[in-house]
Structures are given as structure tokens and as C-alpha cells.
Amino acid sequence: MLERPEGLRLSPAYDLINTLAYPVYDRITALSIGGRKREFDTVDRKIVEQFGLDIGLPRAAVERTLAALGKGLATARTLAFGDKVQPDDFRETYRNVIQGHAQRIFT
Numbered sequence: 001m002l003e004r005p006e007g008l009r010l011s012p013a014y015d016l017i018n019t020l021a022y023p024v025y026d027r028i029t030a031l032s033i034g035g036r037k038r039e040f041d042t043v044d045r046k047i048v049e050q051f052g053l054d055i056g057l058p059r060a061a062v063e064r065t066l067a068a069l070g071k072g073l074a075t076a077r078t079l080a081f082g083d084k085v086q087p088d089d090f091r092e093t094y095r096n097v098i099q100g101h102a103q104r105i106f107t
Helices: 014-021 045-054 059-074 090-106
Strands: 002-004 007-009
Touching: 014 090, 045 059, 045 090, 059 090
Parallel strands: none
Antiparallel strands: 002 007
16 A cells, blocks of 8 residues: 555555566465465456455545556556567566466456
């Protein structure tokens, strides 16, 4: 959560995704969601929406934030590495991890 002058909002989850690119680390969320820690691969939009409601955010705020994050990811230039990236390049792995999880959560 971020507290802003205009009110509370969901904070970016970019710190969650970093360890997912490394298969040796566990994939359990550090934060309890719905009363328990979860395999990150099972966290989807429905779970994130319910979490937002559980912590007191209005449904419209949750939906608006998830839509904005999804739109932002779709246009993220930081994931555009160009044509010289090889399939075994870590950046390609990282991009695939981000896009796969984001698609599940934001759509």
C-alpha cells in the first residue's frame, strides 16, 4: 500500500517478480494473501482483487489500478530489448516471466 495525499493505493509489485526468474528460489509470496502465503503461480486477478477488497480498498480503485498496471506493462519500453537478444539471454527469461505472470494477474 502507498499512502498518497489523494488516498491509499496499491503499491507496485515489481519486487515480487525478480526472484521468479531464478528457479532455485521458492515461489511463495512473502505477504499473506487471503489469510495465507501462496505459490506465486496461483495468484491471479481474482485473488488480487479480493485482497484489495479485504484491506478496505473500494472495488473501483482495485479495478482501476489493475487496469492501469496492465496497460502500463503492455507499453513498457523496458521490456523491449531489440532483435539481438538470444533465447538463452537472461533478459529474455526475465521478460517471459514478467509477461506470463502479468497476463494471469492483469487480465
